[in-house]
Every structure is written in C-alpha cells, then in structure tokens.
Amino acid sequence: GQQVMQIPQYQHVQEGEDFTTYCNSSTTLSNIQWYKQRPGGHPVFLIQLVKSGEVKKQKRLTFQFGEAKKNSSLHITATQTTDVGTYFCAGKLNSGYSTLTFGKGTMLLVSP
C-alpha cells in the first residue's frame, strides 16, 4: 500500500556534528508533520509544512518540504545530547479527510 519511507533508520553522531533525516512518498502529500520521541517517551509534535518548497526553522532545526510535495527533510545543525531520540515524519496521502501515515522513524544517538 501507500507508504511514507524514512531514512536512515539509525544514525550515531558526535556532539557538534550535523544530522539529516529524509522522508519520501510515492504520492503527493497534503502536508508533512514532524515529531520527536525521546527514549521511553511519547511522540511530541515539532512542526507542520503545507506549502510546496516550504522551509521552516526552529533554532538549530531546519525543515523542508519538497517542490513536488513528495519528500521532506529535517536537518539539525551542531547536534547536542538533548537531540537524542527518534524523529518521525507523517503525512496525509489522499485527498479529502484521511489519517496521517507515519514513517518508521530515524533514531538519533549523540555521543558527547
């Protein structure tokens, strides 16, 4: 069925290095949402992108939505140990009201 693919599954970086996770869909998305889940916690909403080519920033985090609205990325500049967790993207695949489809997530580990 229709899916939202997310890569990589896992990344281990040294504190201060940059990190990027990518989200791809075979069909056009109405929107893309990003969530962060700390170890042992629950997913927490970070941001939503709706417009083609949209770019939003939250401090060291930069979110992009592709021109074709089929892909998205989350880039973290100069990672910190507080960035540890799993990052999920989620998008609505069909027209009309329907549910969000989540990617499988990228687990980020940051070593001090």
Added chain:
Amino acid sequence: NAGVTQTPKFQVLKTGQSMTLQCAQDMNHEYMSWYRQDPGMGLRLIHYSVGAGITDQGEVPNGYNVSRSTTEDFPLRLLSAAPSQTSVYFCASSYIQGVIPSPLHFGNGTRLTVT
C-alpha cells in the same frame, strides 16, 4: 490541563485474556486514534474516530475493538490477547480543521506484554 490520559501504564496479560486500554482527553478534540509501536515498525494506526458514535479501522485493526460514546473517551478493547499484541500502545487526539490534519497530541503510552 491534563491533555491525553492513558491507563494503565503497564499491563501483563495471559494469552486469551481480554482487557480494555483507557484513553481520555480534555481538549474537546474531535479526532481520536490508537497506534501501536513495535521496534523497527514505527507507529501503526489501529482504529480512529472523527467524533462521538463514529469509528473506523486503521492499518492493523484485527484483534481490537473500539467505541466512541463521548467526545472525551476512546477505549481500546483486546478481545482475546495474543503474544503478537505485545507492544506499546499510544492514544492520540487532535482537532479537525478542514482537510489538513491538525497536530496530534499523544498520551504517555501503555506497555502491554502478553505471555
């Protein structure tokens, strides 16, 4: 403001037992949903509801029932627990505002083990 409250936090069941996972939200959200999270599988939608009296199946509905008698509550029932249902279960809710989904608010989760 409690947000989304799930109970219990932990549960151990024997194969064949039944139980209900509770979910309540105090934000007057129309949309409520249940996800299960398994290692390497991300979040998979079990059932969802867009309002009281309305429920629908998600990606992995087999073995689970739901009902939505009030706006606030959305319980998930396991009819006859199986080891394959060992997982972490999250309830999530949001407003419904047009065709663009609103951000989901998640509960703290229920960790279920079926032996």
